[in-house]
Amino acid sequence: MTQDNTFFRGNEDKIFWQSAVVDRTAHDIEELWIPRFRIDSDTRIATFGTGFSQHLGLALRARGFNWIDAEPAPAALSDAFCRRFGYRTQSCRLGTFNTISMFNQWLSWADGSTRPPAEMWEHQGRFYDPYRPLIEPDGFASQEEGLQSRAATLQAFSEVITTAEVLMLTVSSIEAWISGRYGWEVPLYPDVLPGFGNAADCNLRAFHFEGCRRHMADVTDRLRQINPGLRVLLALSPEPLPVTARRRNVLTANTYSKAVLRAVASQMVEKRGFVDYVPLYELVNHPGARGTFFEPDLRRVSPSGMEMAINYFFRALHHAYGVDVGPPSPVSHRVAFQDQEDTRRVLEAWP
Incomplete structure (x- = not known):
């Protein structure tokens, strides 16, 4: 029987693998993203989440967009020093995090629906915020100082979510660590940094589709309740998991994690x-790139991959709305200290 291909005749090239993928270079993909709403240089935009969101925040600033920095660094500090202490990386000093549940936790503290614990972890006379362990690499001088710093960040975060017009959230994992003492999520595996808790006091929670969907629905709905005009951009970090705590092959763990988050994001967009x-x-991760957008470790995105993705973001806005996005500019791959010494220590200490 001859197959009837009438449906496909006259359709655009983008629906066919050959014409949409094989016949194009990885730098020449069009209509992969048609922005749902306009973002221009006047739009107040905030970024949170994984290290990848830091690159976009820097690019927004470099191109003259209205990127929100609600917790600015002291004027005398260099860019490198500021980023080491969590300034100029996210729209306030939440630090990097990988899960939607972690962002939901910060949101519940900021809107007053739950009360954050008065918790600091002590190591050799210094105090570390378990929910932002990397923003003060040498710790705080006292518990009071750490709690005051967190309170300032929560105030800044509240300002961001009430005044932003667009909030971009980038996530990468479904694996979360929960403090057994207080029941709150922490962004890193315990015992891998000075003062960062005890593994015996924390429990692994791996969210499946429904758990991630509930958190994502809660986040998006709560944001709109706080700020009715806010629009939300979701993104999935292209970098694979460096390690999994679920005692299975990291390749399948990574595939499952990304698939769940991608499916949840699609449902949010549809509804x-x-x-x-x-x-x-x-x-x-475009197949046509043949892995060239990754460093030799096959995990970190290369500078060319970072530039391609970020430049595509701006190009799509220009094509959809005629937005003046300025000229493409090189992207510094190592924008934050988390990508360097602290990440190396985390991975080396993982059991």
């Missing part, structure tokens, strides 16, 4: 008109 998804994951 909420104020939510959009930016395909950073698809851009960097």
